Amino acid sequence: MRTHLRILSRSFVFAGLLTGGLAFGQNDALLQILVNNGTITQAQANDVRAQMARESGPPAPERVVVTPNRGTISELKIRGRIQGQYAYSDGSNSGIAAGAGDYSTFELRRVRLGVQGKIYDDFSFLVEANVLTNTDLDSATLTYTAIPEANITFGKAKPQFGHEENTSSASILTMERSRLTGIFNGGKPLGLRVHGRSGIFSYYTGLFNATSVATDRMASNVDSYLFNISGGLNLDEMVGDGMRLRLRLDYLNNQKDRGFYPFKDAVAFSTHFVAGEFDMRAEYMYGKRFNDAKIRGFYLMPSFYIIPKELQVVGRYESIRGDEGVSLGSNRYADRVPGLYRAGNRYNAFYLGLNYYIHGDNLKLMAGVERAESKDSSDSSDAKGTSTTFISGVRMQF
Helix, strand or coil, X not given: CHHHHHHHHHHHHHHHXXXXXXCHHHHHHHHXXXXXXXXXXXXXXXXXXHHHHHHHCCCCCCCCCCCXXXXXXXXXXXXXXXXXXXXXXXXXXXXXXXXXXXXXXXXXXXXXXXXXXXXXXXXXXXXXXXXXXXXXXXXXXXXXXXXXXCXXXXXECCCCCCCCCCCCCCCCCCCCCCHHHHHCCCCCCEEEEEEEEECCEXXXXXXXXXCCCCHHXXXXXXXXXXXXXXXXXXXXXXXXXXXXXXXXXXXXXXCCCCCCXXXXXXXXXXXXXXXXXXXXXXXXXXXXXXXXXXXXXXXXXXXXXXXXXXXXXXXXXXXXEECCCCCXXXXXXXXXXXXXXXXXXXXXXXXXXXXXXXXXXXXXXXXXXXXXXXXXXXXXXXCEEEEEXXXXXXXXXX
């Protein structure tokens, strides 16, 4: 009977060991006890150790533990992004005697490092810095979150103006944002915001320092303010399963003709529709400067997953019109092409690209080609500059 019990107990012990029922260190100690008691031999114990090592695979990496400096912090995370890219832009002119050249570059587009977390349960915070050649503050916010319908945020961050501008650079579908978004970019000024949602409605309102977005001037006299108000609708439940529809209207008002923001009044209307693997984003923007010169434009950005969640094709068409005498410039890299005519008040561009998602937005490869044209609408001038820009790069965030 004892022999049977010994065999039975030995069978259960071996089964527990081989199926990983205990931690490796506990298993090793138990094996030695069994050897000392004469239940198994040393050779059998060595065989079990070898089999456990083969089945367990390589040891798990050590976990990184971030310890808050104070006990009041209930959550703390490290965050950052690295974005590198290559670009080549070739330009040509017509209607003017000067010729245009080309431009190419390898560059680190963005390298940022920061922390975010929660403090006293009802507050969340975020601090992120650009860490390229010169370290400077990119954004820093403290938000009171106890009331979902009325979050209160103070700090340095973007106003809510434009869907593309308020989409993180880690999640935009094109290598660079549109020229339209760049013209109406509100920067990241210091300010106070109140925002929230209730049902299908969301809102955002803020008051910002319109004098400067530079971190070294935050303590200076604020003699101009930027007012922001926005309202949105989430119509997902009305368009059916597997589809999404969002609408939003944003408004910016600049108090005085000074500081970094060039418009007295600016309006943006955006829509975002998703149906299965198809995604459609569209936006219209209008702005009036203090001299009453106006700029208006739109873009359409369809995309489709050729391989779900992995390979995506993206297109974008944008058209911008400015009053006579307004210079619209060109895209980021075409603006660097020597001799390219970019002083026109009419701008059109086509973009076609591919995105390959390795781990979603956390790690992806992107490439695209953009054809842009800047021309003068004046009857007395047919000046025109045309550029073709190829961009490719890698996006990583953590």
